Amino acid sequence: MKIERIQAFRMLQPFIDGPYRMSKGRVADAFDSIIVAITADGITGWGEMAPLGTFYSAAFAAGAEAGVKEIVPHLLGQDPRALTQIGRLMDTVFKGHPYIKSAIDMACNDLAARAAGVPLVTMLGGREGETVELYKVVTHGEPEKMAENAVRYVADGYRRLQVKVGGDVNGDIDRVRAVSSAVPRGTVLFCDANAGWTPFQARRFADQTRDIDFVFEQPCVTIDDNLSVRRSFDKPMVLDESVQSLEDLLEIHRKGAADGVTLKISRLGGVTRTRQLRDLAVDLGLMVTVEDTGGAEIDTAAMAHLSLSTPEEKRLHAIAFHEWVTVKTARNAPPVIGGSRMGIPDGIGLGIDVDPALIGTPFLDIRN
DSSP states (O other): OOEEEEEEEEEEEEBTTSOEEOSTTOEESEEEEEEEEEEETTEEEEEEEOOSTTTSSSOOHHHHHHHHHHHGGGGTTSOTTOHHHHHHHHHHHSOSOHHHHHHHHHHHHHHHHHHHTSBHHHHTTOOOSSOEEBOEEEOSSOHHHHHHHHHHHHHTTOOEEEEEOOSOHHHHHHHHHHHHHHSOTTOEEEEEOTTOSOHHHHHHHHHHTTTSOOEEEOOSSSHHHHHHHHTTOOSOEEESTTOSSHHHHHHHHHHTOOSEEEEEHHHHTSHHHHHHHHHHHHHTTOEEEEEOSOOSHHHHHHHHHHHHTSOGGGBOOBOOGGGTBSOOSBSSOOOEETTTEEOOOSSSBTOOOBOHHHHOOOSEEEEO
């Protein structure tokens, strides 16, 4: 089997609920998605990545578009099922920038599973459970508005909420208290600062919210700064932005800096490396969330397959990005059940049926 055609698309995916807001004025109105289709022996695999604006990760859509154009000519004639070799080849011809390679790797994983006639979850270790629990993001805003949104999300069926903090500490204390008071007892809260605080600020927040039940997520930038907060804090901590490589994961475990990690597919360079870090994190005893920085049906399907091949006892939750946006990339999608759990689409590979008419004209189309 040899790669005979590669197409790439760029697609704007506006948010249904309006602007996505984080602390410090960071805001995005849409995902700017890069979609890749790779064909070999008449079988096509699909991949997608979308950065959250230009402020969340060291990634941006224009960079991904330019980088894909540089990388994919080197892949024609290669076996897409040789995932490790494909990854090494991409790293050889284009150093760094893993987010650019993510959609390409995802497409190869989808193609390999389709060629084998099995769902991708089977090739990622096997399915554990029918559905994964979802969480909903309560974006940064006035405390009353955040509490109102949280109540609405719980009414929609969500039992896990990620509350955005990381700005003015006193204001964020009010925000979390407002949300916590508004939702039913037993609602799982994650307070996510997106690395927005210094250790001093994070400790102030932690000290003033000890009576609230929540998981602290990525309060500071560096692993050592987060560890310094963790040492004075009696709640679980999850790190997200700190996990950019295998070395980061090992450092987090060695130092005891977190109880869990969030693995983002595009940040790590694709499904192949995310699976590698996921398996290691599980073996090290860490709780795991597998998600991404954004996308629609294609990317969400990859998250679902990785999530449901993670052992249930080590799995935290997932997110349904395809429900965030006003456009579609496929005729079917990962099923969302009762507003709070997500499954895997029926079928081989990612299980989705991508409709090229929905994603526009390719900016790149090369053949062997």
